[in-house]
Amino acid sequence: MNIYQEDLLDHYENPSNYGTLPNPDISHEEDNPLCGDQIRIDLMVEDDKIKEVRFSGHGCTISLAAASMLTEKIKGKSLEEVKQLSKDDILDMVGIPLGPVRLKCALLALKVLKAGAYGIHAWPGEENE
Amino acid sequence: MHAAHFRPLDVESIRKDFPIFATEPPLAFLDNAASTQTPRPVVDAMDAYYDTYRSNIHRGIYRISEEATEQYERAREKVAQLINAPRTRQVIFTRNTTESINLIAYSWGTANIQEGDEIVLTVMEHHSNLVPWQLLAQRTGAVLRFLEITDEGLLDFTQLREVLTEKTKLVAMGHVSNVLGTINPIQSVIEAAHAVGAKVVVDAAQSVPHFHVDVQQLDCDFLAFSGHKMCGPTGIGVLYGKLEFLEEMPPFLGGGSMIRSVERDVSSYAELPAKFEAGTPSIAEAIGLGHAVDYITQANLAAIHVHEQELLKYAHQRLKEIEGITLYGPSAPHQKMGVISFNMEGIHPHDVAGVLDTHGVAIRAGHHCAQPLMKRLDVIATVRASFYLYNTIEDVDRLYDGLCRAQKLMTRRKQ
Numbered sequence: 258m259n260i261y262q263e264d265l266l267d268h269y270e271n272p273s274n275y276g277t278l279p280n281p282d283i284s285h286e287e288d289n290p291l292c293g294d295q296i297r298i299d300l301m302v303e304d305d306k307i308k309e310v311r312f313s314g315h316g317c318t319i320s321l322a323a324a325s326m327l328t329e330k331i332k333g334k335s336l337e338e339v340k341q342l343s344k345d346d347i348l349d350m351v352g353i354p355l356g357p358v359r360l361k362c363a364l365l366a367l368k369v370l371k372a373g374a375y376g377i378h379a380w381p382g383e384e385n386e
Numbered sequence: 387m388h389a390a391h392f393r394p395l396d397v398e399s400i401r402k403d404f405p406i407f408a409t410e411p412p413l414a415f416l417d418n419a420a421s422t423q424t425p426r427p428v429v430d431a432m433d434a435y436y437d438t439y440r441s442n443i444h445r446g447i448y449r450i451s452e453e454a455t456e457q458y459e460r461a462r463e464k465v466a467q468l469i470n471a472p473r474t475r476q477v478i479f480t481r482n483t484t485e486s487i488n489l490i491a492y493s494w495g496t497a498n499i500q501e502g503d504e505i506v507l508t509v510m511e512h513h514s515n516l517v518p519w520q521l522l523a524q525r526t527g528a529v530l531r532f533l534e535i536t537d538e539g540l541l542d543f544t545q546l547r548e549v550l551t552e553k554t555k556l557v558a559m560g561h562v563s564n565v566l567g568t569i570n571p572i573q574s575v576i577e578a579a580h581a582v583g584a585k586v587v588v589d590a591a592q593s594v595p596h597f598h599v600d601v602q603q604l605d606c607d608f609l610a611f612s613g614h615k616m617c618g619p620t621g622i623g624v625l626y627g628k629l630e631f632l633e634e635m636p637p638f639l640g641g642g643s644m645i646r647s648v649e650r651d652v653s654s655y656a657e658l659p660a661k662f663e664a665g666t667p668s669i670a671e672a673i674g675l676g677h678a679v680d681y682i683t684q685a686n687l688a689a690i691h692v693h694e695q696e697l698l699k700y701a702h703q704r705l706k707e708i709e710g711i712t713l714y715g716p717s718a719p720h721q722k723m724g725v726i727s728f729n730m731e732g733i734h735p736h737d738v739a740g741v742l743d744t745h746g747v748a749i750r751a752g753h754h755c756a757q758p759l760m761k762r763l764d765v766i767a768t769v770r771a772s773f774y775l776y777n778t779i780e781d782v783d784r785l786y787d788g789l790c791r792a793q794k795l796m797t798r799r800k801q
Contacts, residue, residue: 293766317736355676
C-alpha cells in the first residue's frame with residue numbers, strides 16, 4: 258500500500274498553494290493527454306526570484322500531491338535554480354516508485370512550470386530524446 | 387448471439403490454459419476490452435512455427451516454407467469461417483483494427499469520397515474509428531456527422547433518419563462500445579444506410595471476440611477486428627470486405643507480395659488477398675490467431691457470451707452496493723456486453739486503478755481512446771472493468787473489495 262502513503266494523501270487532501278493569482282507574471286496550463294489531468298501554475302517573479310506561486314487544476318493523488326510539493330519547493334528560489342529541477346528531484350519528493358504511466362502524473366506540474374517559465378515543452382527527463 | 391444449445395463454460399479448466407493465472411492469489415485480470423490473455427495452445431502454435439518451420443511464406447521452394455505458407459493460409463480459412471465470409475480471400479490480415487480501418491479510409495475512401503459527401507459516425511467511437519475518417523474528410527472535403535447517444539448510453543436511433551440522406555456515402559460504427567459496452571443495433575443501421583446508398587464499416591473489435599458475428603447476415607460492407615482482444619497475439623488484425631469493393635480498391639501499401647509484375651515505372655497488382663498484404667506479414671501471429679479462433683470456438687462463443695452476462699449482472703449488483711458510485715451505459719445487461727464503466731465520487735479514476743493494482747486487480751482508468759464520449763458523459767475519465775471467458779465471480783468480488791478499500795483510503799477525512 259506504499260503508493261498511497263500518508264504524506265502524499267496529506268498533500269492531496271490539503272494541498273499547499275492551491276488557487277490562482279490575480280495578476281501573475283507567468284501563468285501556464287497544460288494537461289496530460291493520457292489521463293486528462295490538468296494543471297495550471299501561476300507565478301509572481303521579483304528580482305528573478307519566485308515570490309508567489311499557486312497551482313490549480315484537477316487530477317489524481319500523484320499529480321496533485323506532486324504539484325503541491327513542487328510549489329513548496331520553488332517558493333523563494335531563483336528562476337535559474339528552478340530551471341535546474343529535474344525528474345529525479347520530483348521522484349525524490351514523491352518518494353515512492355512509479356511506473357511509466359504514473360511517472361507522467363508526477364511530472365505534469367514540473368512540465369507545466371518549465372513550459373510556462375522557460376518555454377521548455379518536453380517532459381522532464383526527455384529533453385534530449 | 388444465437389440461441390444455440392451448449393454446455394456452460396468449464397472456467398476452471400480454461401484457466402489452466404493461462405499460466406498467468408497460476409499465482410496465488412491469482413491475478414484478477416479485468417482489462418479484457420484493452421487486450422486479453424493468451425492461452426497455452428496459441429503460444430505453443432507460435433513456438434512450433436519458430437522452432438520447427440520458421441521461414442518466409444509464398445516464395446520459398448522448400449518444405450518448411452511451404453509448411454509456413456500452408457499454416458498462414460489455414461489461419462485465414464479459420465477466420466473466414468468464424469465470421470462466415472463467403473470467400474476466404476475476403477479476409478485480409480493487417481496489424482490490428484486500427485490498420486484495417488485506415489486501409490479502408492485510404493484505399494476505398496480516397497477513391498470514393500468527394501467534397502461535400504457525408505460520413506456518419508457515432509459519438510461513442512473509439513479513436514481508431516474516428517481519426518482515420520477525420521483525416522479522410524480533411525483530404526477530400528467530406529463532412530463528418532455524428533449520431534448521438536441517449537443518457538442511458540444507447541444509440542439515439544430516432545436521429546438516424548434525419549442524419550442519413552442521399553449525401554451519406556459511408557457509415558462507420560462500432561458494433562459494441564469499448565467504454566459503455568452498448569451493443570449497437572448494427573443490423574438496422576446497415577439496412578437504413580444501404581437504403582440511402584451508403585456503405586457501412588463495422589468496427590467489430592469488441593464484438594467478434596465475444597459473440598458470433600456473421601458478415602453475410604449483417605450484410606456489412608467492411609468489418610474490422612484485432613487478434614489480441616480474442617486470445618490471439620498482438621500484431622495481427624483482420625479486415626473483411628465485400629468482394630466487389632476489395633477487387634476495385636487500389637492498393638494501400640506498396641511493396642513485395644502485393645504485385646503481379648513490376649516495371650520501372652508501373653506495376654500490376656496481385657489478386658486478393660495479397661494485394662493488401664505488402665511485405666512479409668506477421669506470420670507467427672497469424673498462425674497464433676488461427677489457433678485463438680480454434681480456442682474460443684471450442685469453448686463456444688454462445689457459452690462465452692452467457693458467462694460474461696452472468697459476470698456482468700453480478701458486477702452490476704455488487705457495484706451498486708457501493709455508495710457514491712456512478713455506472714455509465716445501459717442498465718439492462720441484455721443491451722450491453724461484459725464491459726462496465728464507472729466512477730467513484732471524489733476519487734480520481736487513476737487512484738482507483740492504483741489501489742486496485744495493489745490488490746492484484748487489473749482494470750483500466752482513463753479516456754479509453756474515446757475522448758468525444760468522455761465529453762458527452764461530462765467526465766474526464768472513467769474506471770472500466772471488462773470480462774472474458776476466464777474471469778470468475780471471485781474476480782468480481784476482489785474488484786468490489788478493492789473498491790471499498792480505495793474508498794476508505796481516499797475519502798477518509800472527507801467523511
